[in-house]
Amino acid sequence: MKNIPVILMGCGGVGSQLLQHIVSCRTLHANKGVRLRVVGVGDSKSFLVARDALSMEFNDTFLMDICRIKSDGLSLQTCIDSGKCEAFPYPESRRKLIDLAARLAFALVDCSASSETIEVINQTVNLGCCAVLANKKPLTSSMEEFDKLFLQPRRVRHESTVGAGLPVIASLNRILSSGDTIYRIIGSLSGTLGYVMSEVEDGKPFSEVVKAAKGLGYTEPDPRDDLSGMDVARKGLILARLLGHRMDMSRIKIESLYPEKMGPNAMPLEDFLVNGLPLLDNDIKERIKKASSNGNVLRYVCVIENSRCNVGIQELPKESALGRLRGSDNVVEIYSRCYKEQPLVIQGAGAGNDTTAAGVLADILDLQDLFP
Numbered sequence: 001m002k003n004i005p006v007i008l009m010g011c012g013g014v015g016s017q018l019l020q021h022i023v024s025c026r027t028l029h030a031n032k033g034v035r036l037r038v039v040g041v042g043d044s045k046s047f048l049v050a051r052d053a054l055s056m057e058f059n060d061t062f063l064m065d066i067c068r069i070k071s072d073g074l075s076l077q078t079c080i081d082s083g084k085c086e087a088f089p090y091p092e093s094r095r096k097l098i099d100l101a102a103r104l105a106f107a108l109v110d111c112s113a114s115s116e117t118i119e120v121i122n123q124t125v126n127l128g129c130c131a132v133l134a135n136k137k138p139l140t141s142s143m144e145e146f147d148k149l150f151l152q153p154r155r156v157r158h159e160s161t162v163g164a165g166l167p168v169i170a171s172l173n174r175i176l177s178s179g180d181t182i183y184r185i186i187g188s189l190s191g192t193l194g195y196v197m198s199e200v201e202d203g204k205p206f207s208e209v210v211k212a213a214k215g216l217g218y219t220e221p222d223p224r225d226d227l228s229g230m231d232v233a234r235k236g237l238i239l240a241r242l243l244g245h246r247m248d249m250s251r252i253k254i255e256s257l258y259p260e261k262m263g264p265n266a267m268p269l270e271d272f273l274v275n276g277l278p279l280l281d282n283d284i285k286e287r288i289k290k291a292s293s294n295g296n297v298l299r300y301v302c303v304i305e306n307s308r309c310n311v312g313i314q315e316l317p318k319e320s321a322l323g324r325l326r327g328s329d330n331v332v333e334i335y336s337r338c339y340k341e342q343p344l345v346i347q348g349a350g351a352g353n354d355t356t357a358a359g360v361l362a363d364i365l366d367l368q369d370l371f372p
């Protein structure tokens with residue numbers, strides 16, 4: 001039986017769902033000759049590690065306790081007295097991770113939405129570990145950090161960073177490996193914005209629909225990351241960099257759905273959700289009404305072409321591939337030498353804890369040949 005030690009950073013919607021998937025797939029994995037040994041779990045405040053991570057692991061009851069604690073909105077610090085693990089506050093936890101990576105090769109899974117994880121990911125990968133990311137931020141900082149991370153490309157997986165569980169990155173890599181040239185990608189890459197647009201089309205207020213998207217686990221921890229277009233821009237940047245374009249976020253033209261005075265530096269999240277969002281209802285409703293009077297719909301679209309990437313709202317025919325999208329579905333159209341007239345199209349649920357965590361789990365399993 002192959003053993004893959006797993007350490008999870010970030011145990012919110014996606015991370016907790018991943019732990020549940022790991023537990024519920026025990027028999028399936030055993031039949032494939034693989035066992036995932038979860039030896040550490042961290043949230044924003046602390047990091048829990050099995051007492052002897054080289055030989056011990058968290059048992060499934062403890063993993064489910066962790067999920068319960070997190071879904072009750074509590075900190076992992078609550079588990080400190082359980083006697084099953086050692087607990088480390090930040091930043092001591094980072095040192096513990098590096099220390100452990102020197103003795104044990106593990107899969108470090110980033111299900112946080114933090115930009116602070118990149119250093120520890122790079123250091124552990126350098127020491128022989130693997131990294132699996134749902135978090136887009138480590139892939140969208142400087143080109144230098146991106147290059148560092150991909151010094152060991154076989155040890156890094158990040159399928160869920162674009163299109164959640166959809167096989168977007170895998171398809172792109174296969175096309176590129178075959179020597180085919182991709183010259184255009186166009187897509188609706190935000191589950192949140194797709195859901196919001198189609199629900200507002202059906203007559204619901206924008207503010208209510210955004211809050212519903214948050215409740216359904218589609219949005220980023222702060223939904224302004226979605227509404228500002230930043231989340232889509234990050235996905236666009238990841239795809240553009242995979243195509244070989246050495247570009248930074250500053251090169252992407254991004255359209256925001258709220259004014260700067262409602263941004264994270266000007267307004268606390270709670271204030272934005274309660275007081276800011278309703279102020280946007282009318283504008284979006286009017287834009288959608290105007291598009292509808294032309295027989296069109298609004299979709300938030302990402303276009304990558306000629307080493308340029310733009311993200312923003314487009315008015316599109318209702319019957320186009322993008323116009324037909326409903327709910328949290330994403331669609332990605334890839335045009336290349338082989339897919340010239342008719343693009344390769346990937347479509348399906350593009351957000352949600354279940355599908356995202358499933359994508360992360362598939363990435364971990366994909367690493368099995370790198371573990372003894």
Ligand SMILES: NC(=O)C1=CN([C@@H]2O[C@H](COP(=O)(O)OP(=O)(O)OC[C@H]3O[C@@H](n4cnc5c(N)ncnc54)[C@H](OP(=O)(O)O)[C@@H]3O)[C@@H](O)[C@H]2O)C=CC1
Pocket residue numbers: 009010011012013014015042043044045075110111112113114116117134135136137160161162163164191217218219220221350351352353356
């Ligand atoms: N939801 C979705 O549909 C998809 C999400 N993703 C990505 O998955 C990631 C997680 O999303 P989601 O689960 O919805 O977010 P949540 O806010 O539910 O969870 C984030 C978790 O990360 C923890 N955290 C924050 N900072 C750190 C840190 N520095 N180190 C370790 N853990 C940290 C938080 O801790 P605490 O609990 O203490 O706050 C929380 O447990 C995001 O990067 C998102 O972009 C990708 C594709 C789809």
Ligand SMILES: N[C@@H](CC=O)C(=O)O
Pocket residue numbers: 161163164189190191192193218219220226231350351352
């Ligand atoms: N907030 C994102 C989640 C997946 O990346 C989205 O809505 O698409």
